[in-house]
Amino acid sequence: MGHHTISILVLNQSGVLVRVAGMFSRRGFNIESLAVGTTHVPEYSRITAVMQGSDAIVAQVVKQLEKLVEVRAVEILPVNTAVVRDMAMIKVKAAQNKKLEVLQLAETFGAKVVDISNETLMVEITSGKTNTDALIDALSSYGILEMIRTGVVGLQRGDCSIYEKEKCEISALFDTAQVEA
Amino acid sequence: MKISGAQGIIECLLEQGVDTVFGYPGGRILPLYDAIYEGKIRHILTVHEQGAIHAADGYARASGKVGVCIATSGPGATNLVTGLANAYLDSVPLVVITGQVSTDLIGADAFQEVDITGITMPITKHNFLVKDVATLPEIMRFAFRIASSGRPGPVLIDVPSDIQLDVFNFTQEEEQEKNKPRFQWELSQLGSSLIDRAAAVLETAKQPVMIVGGGVVSSGAYEQVVALAEKMNAPVVSTLMGLGSFSSEHPLFLGLTGMHGHKRANLAVHGADVVIAIGSRFNDRVTGNKFKYAEGKTLIHIDVDPAELDKNVSTHIPLAGDVKQLVTTLNERIKPFNPSPWWKVIWEWKQEFAVKPDGNDLSATWMLKQVAERTKGKPFIFATDVGQHQMWAAQNLHIETPRSWITSGGLGTMGFGLPAAIGAQIAMPTKRVIAIVGDGGMKMTGCELFTAASQGLPLITIIVDNSSLGMVRQLQQLFYKQRYSESLLPVPMDFVCFAKAFGIEGTLTTTQEEFLAAFSAAIESNCPRVIIVKIPTEQLVTPMLKPNSPLDTFMDI
Structure with missing residues (x-):
């Protein structure tokens, strides 16, 4: 039982x-995260x-x-040969005397502070999942007001492309699934 | 040519070679019914939308063509849901067209609006909501390709009423385009080496068994499968869905495998060292305990759907693709052999579990053996409902040819039998269709007798009437301490009178002589007939496997 990152090229419909x-x-399959976005080919989205x-x-x-x-x-996406990232935004309680501490903490994890108010800081991080988890853990002691994660996205390293795996036949709309031995 | 969307639908149906559709009109499908009024396509009006879709399903199973069904939006569409699930689980190709509220009202909870594409997403192979009339022909053509290609299944097209009325420029699918070879399946290198392995395993098998499933019927690989079985001299068993794909009269055929399968067939599968399953998905009713099923065996699994391999039971040699080609190639690479010691064991089982003669009372098993005897070698199609009578029919009828056994396997839909039989009789006017139903299921969709009567179909409906929901009652007897909760139907239903309401002659039979007389009369008649076979409530379906157990553990009943 491990985590698996599945990349799915779909028609943008x-x-x-x-x-x-x-x-x-x-x-009955559980999804831990799901991220969707368009690609450079307007007809396709990638999940x-x-x-x-x-x-x-x-x-x-x-x-x-x-x-x-x-x-x-x-x-x-193979664990060893793919780059996977997710982004998180964390709004953390930080009174004036704590701000510097939180800023330094964020910096240690490679995160940025993107908003500052009297009593809060908003931290943004784009990183591998474990690093993000660790930052959230560290920030939780200050009190997290709210946070959000995009879910993992990733690409394989090297010159390969998911488009090489594309099903061979597409009709004007699209065509039916192929079968293979 | 400039035509309406509704006329476009008819043109596309004609283009696909459709001459008969089943359906029921309503508000949001009126434009299409107005186009149907032009009479280019035969429309069979049923009593209920569920009847229409089961009839289209029976039509598809009997003919091998894509069945077409039409209904209106809202309740018309939701009444199709059971039929879609039924076709989906049994991989039956259907194209289902539903009306929808006009595009400007979608999402407004308008009168008779439901999100039928959303509702049917898990029970269709694919579905479409047409938003632009210009895309309608392409969607129709694509729907037929999806429904009939690969592993067949139902496809739903939801057409808003304004799209049906919109005028557009329709161009015929050019012959060239139509006949253009689509995706051509080819044996891959991996597939080829797997076939070599399969051949090697089979040649060294001491106790091989072949299982044929519904996929043999839908792929049309009957001859190839027979040739392979004969080369291997392997005993052949069939799943409920596979009956008829391998003739019951063939000397290699052992019978039905699964929960209520023949003992000799289940023992053969259990005792096999190599099992080759073709077009079967190892459903829990076939395997019993799926963890013990494969113990000590090498499993070779051939199926058109790659997702079926290793889904329910993990196989040693998975072969996905065109069943006909895979079986042919395997046959070419295999040397003939004869596992004669294995046959000795099987012969002993055959003798030990020989069918016991029925008594002199009218029973379902006796009746079905008589029906089998009297229809042997003749062009008959049998359609069943779901329950005890279905299992008795599967055990006792002799299904000799493919597409002459129509039953709801995956979903187990009570009420399927009669409308499916109607569809089959319409598809195959030169054959006679016999519907075998229980009294419970007959009450569910029995009003479709009206359709049989109005179409003047020579359909014979045999109602096995045990005044109970027999299979439910059987399970309660065996597993619920004989607490027959809501399964006994002691208040009699006069099925003769019921049939008469549709102008159909019904005959109540309580003795063997009465049944034989009624059956002979029905065969000689050219009209729909109903025969009621009264049997005691207490009869059980045997043999029966213990639930979730290996295939050699029979219930002591």
Whole structure:
């Protein structure tokens, strides 16, 4: 049982996210995070999902994703050869006498302070998941007012591209899932 | 040519070779019904939308073509939900067209508005909401391709009423485009080496068994499968969905496997050292305890859907792809062999568990054996409902040809039998269809007798009437200390009178002689007939596997 980061290339159409997220919930797979955004190709969006499960479960997830008509390609981001990041914004309580301390703490983790008010600081971090977790942990002793994370996104290193895995045939709308041995 | 969206739908249906659709009209589908009025396509009006979709399902299963069903928005669409789930779980190709409120009202909770694409997302292979009439033809064509390609399944197209009315420029799908080869499956290098491994494993098998499932029916790989089985001289068993894909009369055929399968068939699977499953998804009703199922066996699994491999049971040799080609290639690479010591064991089982003769009373098993005897070798199609009668039919009928056994396997939908039989009879006018239903299921969708009567179908409906919800009652007897909660139906239902309401002749039979007379009369008649077979409430379906157990642990009942 480990964390798996799955990158999914989908057609940029309404309802795609529901189909992908629905597949996870319907079949009892838990998503830890889900991030969606457009790509340089306007017809496509890319989803990054992080889930926990055995290799067999993840293999089943990939196959079920590939069956969705609007899913064009699926890849599991390898732990060793992918860059994965998530971003967090944390609004932390910091009275005047604590501000410098929090600023230094943020700096140690490679985070930035992006807003300052009388009693609070807003810290922004873009980093690997464990580093972000550690920062949140460190800041929690000051009192976190609110926070948000984008969920993990990532790309494989090197010259490979998810578009190489694209299903071979696309009709004017899009075409049906292929099967392979 | 400039036509309306509704006319465009008809043109697209004609383009796909559709000549018959099933449906039920309503407000938001009126433009399409107005186009249907032009008479280019035969429309079968059912009594209920559920009847329409089950009929389209039966039509598809009997003919191998894509079934088409039409309903209006809101309640019309939601009444299709059970039928869609039924077709989805049994991988039946359907294109379902629903009306929707006009685009300016979508999301406003308008009259008869439901989000049917949202509702049916988990039970369709794909679905569409048409937002622009110009995309309608492409969506229709694509829907048919999705429904019928790979692992077949239902596709829903939701068409707002204004889109049906919008005029657009329709161009025929050019012949060239239509016949253009789509995705062509080819055996990969990995697949090829897996086939070599499968061949090697099979050749050294001492106790091989072949399991055929519904995928053999939908892929049409019957001949290839028979050829492979004959080369291997392996015993063949069938899942409920696979019946007919391998002739029951073939000497290699052992019968039904699974929860209520034949003992010889289940023992063979249990005792096998190599199992080759073709077009079966190892459903829990087939495997019993899925963790013990594969113990001590090498499993070879051939299926069109890669996601079925290793889903329920992990296999040693998974082969995904075109079933026909995979089986053909495997057959080419395998040397003939004959596991004769294995057959000796099987012969002993066959004798030990030979069918006991039925008594002189009218029973479901006796009746079904008689039906099998009297229809042998003739073009008959059997459709069943769900419950005890379904299992008795699966055990006792002799299904000799593919697409002549129509049953709700995956979803287990009571009320499926009669409308599905109607669809099958409409698809296959040169064959006779016999619907075998229970008294419970007949009450659910029995009003579809009206459809059979209005279409003048020579459909024979046999109601196995045990005055109870027999399978529920059986489970309560065995696992709920005989506390028959809501499963007994002691207040009699006069099915003869019920049939008469539709102008159909019904015959109540309580003895073997009465049944034979009624059945002969029904066969000779050209009209819909109903035969009620009264049986005692207490009869149980045997054999039965203990729940969640290996395939050799039969209940002592």
